[in-house]
Amino acid sequence: MATDASTTAATALAPVDGTVGVAKPDPILVVDGVQRRFGGMTAVDVDHLEVQRGAITALIGPNGAGKTTLFNLITGFDQANHGTWSFDGKSIAGKSGAAVARSGMVRTFQLTKALSRLTVLQNMLLATPNHPGERFWLSWLPFTWRAHERAAEVKALEILERFKLVEKKDDFAGSLSGGQRKLLEMARALMTDPTMIMLDEPMAGVNPALVQSLLGHVQALRDEGMTVLFVEHDMHAVRHISDWVVVMAEGRVVAEGPPTTVMQDQAVVDAYLGAHHDTDLGDDSLLDTAMLARLELEEEKR
Numbered sequence: 001m002a003t004d005a006s007t008t009a010a011t012a013l014a015p016v017d018g019t020v021g022v023a024k025p026d027p028i029l030v031v032d033g034v035q036r037r038f039g040g041m042t043a044v045d046v047d048h049l050e051v052q053r054g055a056i057t058a059l060i061g062p063n064g065a066g067k068t069t070l071f072n073l074i075t076g077f078d079q080a081n082h083g084t085w086s087f088d089g090k091s092i093a094g095k096s097g098a099a100v101a102r103s104g105m106v107r108t109f110q111l112t113k114a115l116s117r118l119t120v121l122q123n124m125l126l127a128t129p130n131h132p133g134e135r136f137w138l139s140w141l142p143f144t145w146r147a148h149e150r151a152a153e154v155k156a157l158e159i160l161e162r163f164k165l166v167e168k169k170d171d172f173a174g175s176l177s178g179g180q181r182k183l184l185e186m187a188r189a190l191m192t193d194p195t196m197i198m199l200d201e202p203m204a205g206v207n208p209a210l211v212q213s214l215l216g217h218v219q220a221l222r223d224e225g226m227t228v229l230f231v232e233h234d235m236h237a238v239r240h241i242s243d244w245v246v247v248m249a250e251g252r253v254v255a256e257g258p259p260t261t262v263m264q265d266q267a268v269v270d271a272y273l274g275a276h277h278d279t280d281l282g283d284d285s286l287l288d289t290a291m292l293a294r295l296e297l298e299e300e301k302r
């Protein structure tokens with residue numbers, strides 16, 4: 001059954017037409033004229049994109065479409081050649097990853113080798129913002145940071161409880177299953193109390209049995225008022241939880257709209273067919289007769 005928040009997000013977006021770059025009723029993220037080139041290749045070239053506050057927006061597209069590069073730019077982990085972007089009404093263009101996170105937009109990171117050798121709880125505590133020990137004058141007051149550490153640990157355990165990882169708190173993060181790692185990545189991000197969370201392929205490497213629970217967690221974030229933007233290749237997941245879908249191909253946004261309509265959009269089908277024929281765009285969108293005939297024709301030509 002649809003929750004109040006999913007209904008609210010869907011209702012807010014219902015009157016918005018699916019034109020590329022269309023204005024949203026309450027955008028939290030606005031991207032303008034962003035370009036990123038690597039040598040002679042333009043990896044990202046987005047004219048205008050708005051992300052609706054309080055909604056789940058999926059960013060999809062074939063391999064090499066520029067999704068991760070756009071994520072990196074927005075979250076301060078790469079530098080654009082051109083363009084501006086603002087979060088919650090304030091420009092964050094050119095800001096560092098740490099500054100972007102402090103402004104309320106956090107992204108998940110895949111567990112690196114180094115993080116895998118830490119326990120689940122240590123991973124959570126590393127994500128704690130504004131540790132007083134980092135501030136010179138407070139670092140002289142051990143009781144200040146001890147109180148801070150205790151509060152951080154209480155918070156970490158609460159979040160781990162929510163993600164059903166609390167029993168694993170002393171296990172090495174590297175020993176977790178694919179799905180549990182994804183949960184830990186999400187849990188870490190929540191340590192900073194974000195307004196907007198950016199998830200990089202939250203379903204990648206996740207056992208099908210855990211997918212449903214992961215999707216539920218993503219929806220719960222939205223239902224608590226957070227804005228979610230996620231990059232994902234699993235089209236069933238995209239269809240299932242997104243309020244809005246943005247499609248990139250060759251660095252540009254080629255389509256956007258509600259999941260049910262956007263995945264049948266010709267530009268979307270073309271973008272995927274151009275890159276990988278075997279992509280399942282979720283359920284039946286590729287299964288109509290015309291599309292099957294087209295696939296067969298392309299197959300014959302190869």
Ligand SMILES: Nc1ncnc2c1ncn2[C@@H]1O[C@H](COP(=O)(O)OP(=O)(O)OP(=O)(O)O)[C@@H](O)[C@H]1O
Nearest residue numbers: 038041042043061062063064065066067068069070
């Ligand atoms: N640091 C880099 N140096 C050179 N080229 C890069 C760099 N990062 C990305 N690219 C190129 O930019 C293009 C966009 O890559 P990007 O990783 O953003 O695509 P993507 O849509 O996230 O793909 P995938 O779904 O496979 O992760 C690709 O052609 C990629 O090879």
